[in-house]
Amino acid sequence: MMRDMVRKFAQNEIAPRAAEIDRTHRFPRENLEKMAALGLMGVPIPEEWGGAGCDFLSYIITVEEISRACASTGVILAVHTSLGCFSTLYFGTEEQKKRYLTKLATGEYLGAFALTEANAGSDPANLSTTARLEGGCYIVNGSKIFITSGGEADVYVTFVRTAPGRGYQGITCLLVDRDTPGFTIGKKEEKMGLHGSATTELIFDNARVPEENRLGVENEGFKVAMALLDGGRIGIGAQGLGIARAALDAALDYAKQRVQFGRPIAEHQAVQFMLADMATRVDAARLLVYRAARRRDMGLSYTKEASMAKLYATDTAMQVTTDAVQILGGYGYCQEYPVERYMRDAKITQIYEGTNQIQRLVIAKQLLK
Ligand code: CAA
Numbered sequence: 065m066m067r068d069m070v071r072k073f074a075q076n077e078i079a080p081r082a083a084e085i086d087r088t089h090r091f092p093r094e095n096l097e098k099m100a101a102l103g104l105m106g107v108p109i110p111e112e113w114g115g116a117g118c119d120f121l122s123y124i125i126t127v128e129e130i131s132r133a134c135a136s137t138g139v140i141l142a143v144h145t146s147l148g149c150f151s152t153l154y155f156g157t158e159e160q161k162k163r164y165l166t167k168l169a170t171g172e173y174l175g176a177f178a179l180t181e182a183n184a185g186s187d188p189a190n191l192s193t194t195a196r197l198e199g200g201c202y203i204v205n206g207s208k209i210f211i212t213s214g215g216e217a218d219v220y221v222t223f224v225r226t227a228p229g230r231g232y233q234g235i236t237c238l239l240v241d242r243d244t245p246g247f248t249i250g251k252k253e254e255k256m257g258l259h260g261s262a263t264t265e266l267i268f269d270n271a272r273v274p275e276e277n278r279l280g281v282e283n284e285g286f287k288v289a290m291a292l293l294d295g296g297r298i299g300i301g302a303q304g305l306g307i308a309r310a311a312l313d314a315a316l317d318y319a320k321q322r323v324q325f326g327r328p329i330a331e332h333q334a335v336q337f338m339l340a341d342m343a344t345r346v347d348a349a350r351l352l353v354y355r356a357a358r359r360r361d362m363g364l365s366y367t368k369e370a371s372m373a374k375l376y377a378t379d380t381a382m383q384v385t386t387d388a389v390q391i392l393g394g395y396g397y398c399q400e401y402p403v404e405r406y407m408r409d410a411k412i413t414q415i416y417e418g419t420n421q422i423q424r425l426v427i428a429k430q431l432l433k
Pocket of ligand 1: 139143177179180185186187188189210211212232286287290291293294367416417418419422425426
């Protein structure tokens with residue numbers, strides 16, 4: 065039921081605008097408003113906190129279907145839910161849940177996640193944005209880069225250094241409101257793809273964040289980030305899966321219609337073999353992504369499975385979108401067809417929420433422990 069409802073909505077309301085959003089680099093605010101009206105901004109969050117009260121798998125299917133229509137909208141939703149909503153649900157006090165989660169889960173607020181810095185990407189334990197407690201406020205100084213929904217989000221789950229020289233044991237998580245004094249939005253990136261998703265720098269210049277906005281225990285923020293990213297990586301796997309599915313569908317449609325050497329190219333074995341490999345990879349990716357989500361719903365460990373799902377589904381997105389461009393040939397390379405956008409959008413899924421090289425480290429560590 066969930067898939068049918070989200071698919072119909074995504075294909076009718078989101079997909080028709082995706083090319084224009086890509087072309088104009090416009091933040092798709094109206095998509096988020098429509099999704100909020102349907103309860104899609106807090107799918108796996110309990111109803112008592114304003115969510116839809118569904119399981120994690122339902123949320124993953126939502127990200128898959130939305131991303132199949134528009135990958136920019138997909139990542140905004142995935143970061144908002146996996147990293148924004150779950151931060152307060154899992155680590156927030158009652159007060160923080162009342163103040164933030166109810167607004168995040170209904171879509172009144174949009175959430176962002178601020179971990180990455182210029183010198184701390186794959187290695188966030190090395191981050192250097194500082195915070196010191198003074199008169200009931202954390203005074204924050206430094207900057208973050210590549211922040212999804214920067215400038216558009218209302219609340220930023222931000223990781224800061226509260227104990228210098230202590231590596232991952234000196235990091236604290238703060239909830240930073242958009243209008244915090246001393247907090248500003250810096251440069252907006254011009255990216256290869258995901259043009260509808262705003263990616264910006266965040267600047268903290270003696271920003272004053274109230275002590276009651278600390279999420280969890282001081283100096284234990286690194287584990288908050290890692291735990292949230294475990295779930296986030298299933299979401300990005302679902303985004304890759306949605307993009308791959310869109311590319312496969314486009315390639316199938318085209319191959320059945322395009323006639324060369326007197327018959328549709330789908331009747332040539334060279335194209336059939338490509339389509340068969342693409343479909344097999346998409347199905348395998350789906351099984352890995354759903355397994356990770358199911359394990360999470362069942363209360364089982366899922367760190368390894370989340371990384372496997374992210375790794376495989378996003379590599380699949382890159383491979384399948386590249387093959388779709390190949391099947392469409394010259395048309396595939398032109399903006400008249402959507403597959404070149406799918407290919408540009410797919411690339412980042414192998415990079416963010418932990419590069420696919422980092423996913424291999426996580427998988428190996430879990431295997432060997
Ligand atoms: N859950 C809970 N705790 C965890 C954990 C997890 N999944 N993984 C590690 N930890 C804990 C460890 O147990 C350890 O604590 P103890 O010593 O008390 O046991 C502590 O964290 C440090 O662990 P490691 O020694 O393994 O840490 P590390 O510094 O070697 O880093 C890493 C490990 C996996 C490489 C990690 O740094 C990492 O994930 N890097 C990638 C960063 C990333 O994914 N960034 C994404 C940015 S957000 C984004 O991209 C959003 C977007 O825009 C789409």
